[in-house]
Each structure stands twice: as C-alpha cells, then as structure tokens.
Amino acid sequence: MLRITIAQLNFTVGDIEGNVDRMVAAARQAAAEQSDIVVFSELSLCGYYPGDMLDEPEFIQRVEAGIAALQAASTETPYLHWVVGTPTRASGPGKRLHNSLVVVQNGAVRLQYAKQLLPTYNIFDERRHFEPGPDVAKVLRVGSFQVGLLVCEDGWNDHGGDYVVNPFERMRDASPDLVISINASPSHVGKREQRHAMFGGSSKRHGLPILYVNQIGGHDQLVYDGGSFAAEPDSGVVFEAPRFVEDVRTLLFDSGRFFTGGPGQADSTAPAAAKGPDQRDAAKPGSALAAQLKRPDPVPVQGIPTPDFYRQQIVLGLRDYARRCGFKQVVVGSSGGIDSALTLALAAEALGPENVVGITMPSRYSSSGSVDDSVALCRNLGIKLHTHPIADLVAGYARQYEESFGQPLAGLPLENLQARIRGTVLMEYSNAFGHLLLTTGNKSEISVGYCTLYGDTNGGLGLLGDLYKTEVFALSRHVNEHAGRELIPQAIIDKEPSAELAPGQRDVDSLPPYPVLDEVLKLLIEGDRLSTAELTAAQAFVSNLQQDEAGRALVQRVRRMVARNEYKRRQAPPILRVRPRAFGSGRQMPIAARYA
Template sequence: MADTFRLTLAQLNPTVGALSDNAAKARAAWEEGKAAGANMVALTEMFITGYNTQDLIMKPAFIEDATRHIMALAKDCADGPALGIGGPFLEDGKLYNAYFILKDGKVKSRVLKHHLPNETVFDEVRLFDSGSLGGPYSVGETRIGSPICEDAWHEDVAETLEETGAEFLLIPNGSPYFRNKMDVRYGHMVARVVETGLPLVYLNMIGGQDDQVFDGGTFVLNPGGELAVQMPVFDESVSHVDFKRTDDGWRVVPGEIATLPDEWEQDYRAMVESLRDYLRKTGFEKILLGLSGGIDSAIVATIAVDALGAENVRCVMLPSEYTAQSSLDDAKDVAENLGCRYDFVPIAEGRAAITNTLAPFFEGMAPGLTEENIQSRLRGLLLMAMSNKFGEMLLTTGNKSEIAVGYATIYGDMAGGYNPIKDLYKTRVFEQCRWRNANHRSWMAGPAGEVIPVSIIDKPPTAELREDQKDEDSLPPYDILDAILTGLVDEEKSVAELVEAGFERETVKKVEHLLYISEYKRFQSAPGTRLTKHAFWLDRRYPIVNRWRDDS
C-alpha cells in the first residue's frame, strides 16, 4: 500500500462557454501535475463550462458539447495522473452538477452534487437535479471523497463519505467573493474536519464572471483544523500537495501559507479583477468614462488604469456652465496622475440646441429637474457616441448609495457597460480612495502614490447640474444615508428597528421610499462588481411595481 499521495491543485480562471479554452487550461494543469509526479490533478466545480452558467446549462447542445470536451480530455490525459474536473452530466432526462474523475482514457468515477444552493446568486434548484448521497472514489489505492461546493457546507455529505471509507476530502468549488467570506469558509471547513477526522482540501476557482468574482484562496486542513497549505487569493496558481500515510491515517505535509490581504485590499482587488475579466471575456480591450472631478469617477478611473493600464483608458471631461473650476482642475489632475488620455468635450452648444428644440413644448413652465437631467443625458449620448466610434466600453460610475436611492439619471450618467463600484457605499468610496493612495501592489497596472487628489476626497459631493448644488440638498448626509441603507438593504431591518436605533423616522421613511421607487432604474443599470451578499442584481430581486411600505 502506497505511503504517499501527491495531489496537484489547479486554481484557475475558466471562461463561461469557452469550452476549448477551458479544456486547454485543464490539459496544461494536468501536464504540470504529470511532470511533478502527481497521482491526481484537481480542477474546480463546473470547470469545463465555466461558472456560473445560469440558464445556458439547460441548453441541450451546450451540454452535449461540454460532454464531448470531457471525453476528449479523458483520452488526451490517459497516460498519467487522474484528472478531476467539474462539468454537467445528463442521465435519464435529469441534469446534474457533476465532478468527473478521468483515468486511463475514460471516466472512472463520477460524483453528483447533492445540496443545490438556491440563494443569493445561485439558482441551482432550478437548473439541476439533486444527486444521491454516494461514497468515495478510488485513485490507485487511495479513497477520496468529493463533496461539491455546497455539499461541504452541510454535515451529511462529508459524514457519509467518511463512514463509507473516504481517506481525505477534496472539495471542488465555484465560490464567489463577498467581503470577509474566507472567515465563513474556514468556519464551515474546520467543522467538516472536526466531524470526520479527515484532512480536507478546499479548492476554489478564480476570475470574474459578470458581477461575480471568484477569489480562489484554496486551502488544505489537517485533522483538528490545522492549516497546512494556503494558496493566494485572486491569482491563478498550481500547487502540489503531498499526503503521507500515518498510523492515524493520511496527513498533509505542511506547505506554503500565503498571506491573505485585509478587506480593503480584497475589495479593491475584486473590483480590478472583475473589470479586467469583464473586458477580456467580452472582447473589449479599451474603456472610457466621464471624469467629472468628483470622487466616484476618480476611483473608477483608477480602478480602470489598475486593471488595463493607462494606455487603454480614455477619460472625458464634459463641462457645463455649472462645472466649477476646481472640478476641471481635479479631473485633469486625476488623468495626469494616472497617465491616461484626457479629452475635453464641452456640452454647452449641444445643450443649447436641445433646449431650443424643446422650448415650444416647455413654454411657460419653470425649469427644474428635467433641464438638469438633459445635461446628464447629453453627456451619456456623447460618451456612447465615442464608445461606438472608438470601440471602447463605457464605464458608469454610480456608487451603491446613489443607485439605492435613484440619485442617478437613467439614460444619462447611468449609461455604460459596467460599473466596478456598484456595490460600494459612498462612505466606503472615500475610505477606498484613501487606501489606494496609500497602497500599491504588483497586480496594479497604475502608478503608485497619491493618484486621487485629497481635494477630491475632501470636497462636498455634488452633481453640478445647477448653481451651488450639493448632494445633501436632496439626500441625508452620506454617513446617515449609508447607515440607513445598510439596515434596509444589507440587514433587512424594519423601519421600527432603525428608528429604535436612533434614526429619525421621517428620514428613514424618505430613504425607504426612494429605495423602492428606484427599482426600475436598477433593473436597467449596468452590471457591476459584487462585494457583499446584498448586491443589487441577483442577490436582491425586488419587483419593479411594489406598493408595499413598512409602516412599523
């Protein structure tokens, strides 16, 4: 009986639907494992298709194509280590989220996911059938149990595998990022180790997929919960993990322990990686955005340069007569600090033409919000024209506070293909800017130092659509607004609970009203990086038509 087992862990970045590319990544990882003398090479959940596939996985032709690629991998990887890879499995009219063990040119074993997540961004009950609780599979003389992702968050699958002879647990995951999620993962996986007494491998993918970011952070635990191996977050990485047989069963030989960054760095990295992958995976190479001289566009420009490099980012200032000289100066300073292109496109002439066109229809009516929004929509038109002409994706720059209460102009400043700060409240935008000014990492393509001028961070936020306008003319101060929104959105608190916590009822009700009536805007907003479990899109799905209000 063998006393050692080498497992190659491939923490990689698949692309949804890019079956040949994903298969090529799998084959390269297998070759690396083969060269290292591995007994098995492991990839993540649904790797062949990419993840999260949503309804694409229900298309019969897609399932057939994925199956062909898995069978081709089995033949290509016949003369070396076993290969574990996630993919769809269709049998007797039922579709499963499966994990395939390929060896000797064929599928030697197959694991079917039992617990199907049906919360936050996941709809797996809608997409897949539940597999039965099964036993371990063998790779040589070693028996391995593979709960698939959600299966490891419940005790029954791991306990069943331990009771039926599994010697260690290998868990392939497609687990997307949210702030401080690693603590949650550690908690669940330590519980599985304590319950079963088995070593455990938590293998996670990386990469951006629409709003979701998969952050990797693969780790290995020995019995008792001791951390034996920790792979980095957000980076593609292949690691060879060695197991040794002892009188007490298999134990992992301690390996490299990567240091995990704090939540500010992980949030920022998530925004950079999600934007980079969204562009790369949709075929865009360059981006542009409107640079107003305000803090939101400044941090989005910085994220864009860190993701793609200054040479691929175009910043456009579109001033009106209400644009302060300080905003002009600040916008130019940001572009120069970042080293990206800066275009100056005044909107006065276009606005005058639109105003004159509408004058006969608006005669006798006082100017107001309509005229303010014409400015924003004209900027959106000009930016989209430049996007079309130059083939550059337009970014939109609204923060979560504004998106929550509708403090944004639909078809105006909401125009764009992606929004990296969509799940970042305004108060966190300020702190994230300070963090970026003070920190620089090797994965950032932009320059080090104070790229966002302090004058932008410190000045009162304004949309500059009328004379002396400030955001607080229409909204509560952002520290109060964000605290109320956190309660209503992230914590699902009632109005009564927020009033009891010390907020004025009138303010809470105003925010609640704005939150609900803005649903139609969010329904049409660009996707953006998911940073929390209560991001706007798949995490929080509210009806557009909704007359209910909380009168508690």
C-alpha cells in the same frame, strides 16, 4: 504518501476547447510532479455558471466532446486521476442534467458523482437547470488511500439548517482518509473567513482532512478569488493558495496530514509515468522522503484588508469582463468627483493607463476646480483626457423645449437633461471608437435613485455599484497608499460631493449625510448577510437614530426611496459584486408592488 495537485484556474464560460487546453496543461504539470490526483473546480469544463446555455442542445454535445478530449489526453498520464467538474445527463424524471464531478484516468471515467444540494438563494439558481444527485457518498480508491469527493454546496450544509440532506454525514460514514471538495465559490468581503470556518469546523467535527479547491476569475458581475485551502481536524486550515491569481501546486498527504516539499515536485527529474501510486516510496520515519517533507506555512486568521480586497476584486473583475467581452479599452466620464476618479484609477490598474480614456464635459454649472481636478487626476494616472463642453447642447435643448411645449425647461428636467447629454456623448465615443463605457455610480446613490436613467447610468459595467459612498472614499485613500503616491488628488477626496447640475448644489441637500445614509442602507439591503461586526454596528446606529421622531422619519424616507427606485436598478448595467448582497441577481425585488 498521496500527491495531490490543486489546479486553481481561470476558466471561461462556454469555452470548452479552451478550458480543456488549460486542464491538459495543468495535468501535464501534475504528472511531471508525479502527482496521483489533479483537482479542478466545479463545472470547470464549461465554466461556472453557464446559465441557460445549459438548455441549448448543442452545448451539452460540446461538453461531452470535451469529456472525450480529456479522456484521450489522460492516456498520456496513465497513473494520474483527473477530478473534473462538468454537466452530465440525468435519467428519469426531473431536469435533464446533473452538476457532476467525474474522475478520468487513463482514458476512462472511473467515478461519477452528482451534486446533491443545488442552491437557489442570492445569486444562485442551479435548480433551474439541474436535478439533485442521489443521497450517496462517493469514494475513490487511489493506491492505499480512500478519497471522498464532494461538490461545493454539498459541503455547506453541515449545520443542517438549509437542507434536509447533509452529504457530510454520508461521507463520514464512508470513512475516507481525505475529502476533496470542488467549488465555484464567488467572492465577497468576509467570504474567505466564512469558508474557513465552515470547512474547518466540518473537518474537526467529523475527523476528516479536507482539501477545498476553488476557481478564480471574473464572470459577469461575479468574481472568484481562488484561495483554495486544506484543513485538518486538529489544526484547522493549514494551507491556503494565493487569492486572485491562478495557482497550480502539489501538496503531499499522509497519515491525515498535509505537507509541502519532497520529491515529485516541479524540480524532480524522475519521469512522470515511471511508476504508479502503489510503487511510490513511503514516508517512513528516518527515510530520505520524510526528511524532505515540511508542513505548510501558517495561514493567517485574517485575510486581505478590506480596502485592498475591494481593489483586487474590482481590478480582476474588470480585466476579465473586458477581455471576455472583446474590449481592450474603456472610457469614463470624468466629472472631477470621487466616483469617476476612483473608477478611472481602478480601470488604469486593471487595463493599463494607455487603454483608459477620460472625457470631461463641463456645463455652465461645473466649477473650474472640477475641470482642473480632472486634468490633475488624468495626468497622475497617465491617461488621455478629452474635453467636450455641453453648455451649447443644453442651451439648444432648452430653447427647443420651450418652443415646442410653451414653458421653460427648469428644475429637475433641466438637471437630468445635463446628465443625459453627458451619457449620450459617452455612448457616442464608445460607438465610434469601440471602448467599453464604465458607469460610475456607487451603491448609496443607486439604492436611493440618486442617478439619472439614460444619463450617468449609461454603460456596460459598473465598478463601484456595490460600494457605499463611505467605502468609495476609503478605497480612494487606499489606492493612493497602495501606489505610494497621490494618484487621486487630495482635492477630489476632500471635496464635498455634488452632482453640479444646479447652482450651489450639494448631495446633502437631497440626501442624508452619507455616513448616516450608508448605515441605514446596510441594514435595509443586506441585513443579516452582513458580517457580525457590521451588522452589530448598523443595528446600533439605526436603533439610536430611531430614538426620536426625526430619525424614524429619516429611516422611513430612505426605505421608500429604495423601494420606488427598483425600476432604475432594473435598467442599469451589471455591477461587480464585492459585498454579500449586491443589486442584480443577488437582490430580486418587484417593481410594481406596495412596500410598507
């Protein structure tokens, strides 16, 4: 019987000492449960992903000091094997580092394995810093068990379509009893099901039980959801850890199957170091141990419903971003519209309403309803709302403009001026009171440039920048359902979208209706990265749209708007990623280019 503790933890990039402390605490818990192995996630020692911090000489020195600290701590748990992700030095030509897995036990490094497949697609750029490891399988003997070890991407090429090398083939040839894969797999809608299909399929194809261990937490624009799981060849995924929370728990493994329960768990009174793995009782038929074992609860095929997934992902992403950047409070411009309302609601959930401030900034074009809606929203959420009118500021700018340039300020320059004054007010507040400014733009508007540089694009983080406008409405309704009461006033949800920068202005005057625009954008921006259902729906919608000349012209217009507004997106704040292809590192397009 093999006892394996999954340590699904929230590591901080660059916090070597803090990450060591977290691993030591988890290892002590594993030892108390008489585990043979404790498994941490990919690059757990330094956090995933450290980027060009890896190029700093003192960084790798700190990493090596961290490994030494883990080795010293492991002497407290002499029978426990610590599976740790860390950078290690490479020898020979090429990059100077490997993305490695090391196994530490009783003060020594027993095994080291360098990741072979280094992703350079979407948000990944590991080949920038790491050299691929050799095409070999690494197997660790623990008691009577042979445990194969992989690092993340090494398990994602079992179909053989992305790389020449398939580490799973080497692993199959090594004939381990079990494969453990350590991962730092960022989350987006549909990713859980993709992982289960990929590794569940590999488990069945090669006849190998697989334990997949992931991290959680927000790191800049990426969020990791955990959801560590175990798969068996005949049964598929049989166990799944919770998502979006830390989780340290012990599974039992024997005869190709995973179990929960039995002695050696948290309630055991046996001393952790009293016996080694070869001295443990076997789970023989009819034995007391076998009687206490049970199979994990069934794992649902479908995970968290999409709106709730978006809510949990964004809440965790903001909470960790603010904490890691040293912010305790945030400020949001409250326009009375759906985007700022949803941003305020999510911020209040993530940080507590006492740490969220709204500012309403009415102009001569703001409706009284918008101001009233902001008041009602902030009252429902329990957050403080300040009022800072901008009509006099706009008038002063317009007056000076005409005096300086000999013509009145009107049209688009006047509209953008209002947005920029509001952005300036919000940044003044941020500077004066130390709040993180959250920008409120959604993916539909950011895609086509329906936003003002140095105005509503000001801020340190965008919560909705990877949600299309139709998804913003759906998530707003879900927020109310989840709360069991009306947090976002129905008047805001029902209101026709408007920037309110000109008399009678409506978004539909400048853009196609959002249900139309969003389907076109999904196909143009995400394409085959969409789920099968979303891709099929978008393709059918756009194909039908292009049946006439007006529809074809609309698609081309949207394509041009996306292309010519790359310069705005390049200057925008980071946005929390929730979909397969987000703006930022996930979609790298040139600014000065000719698009068809």
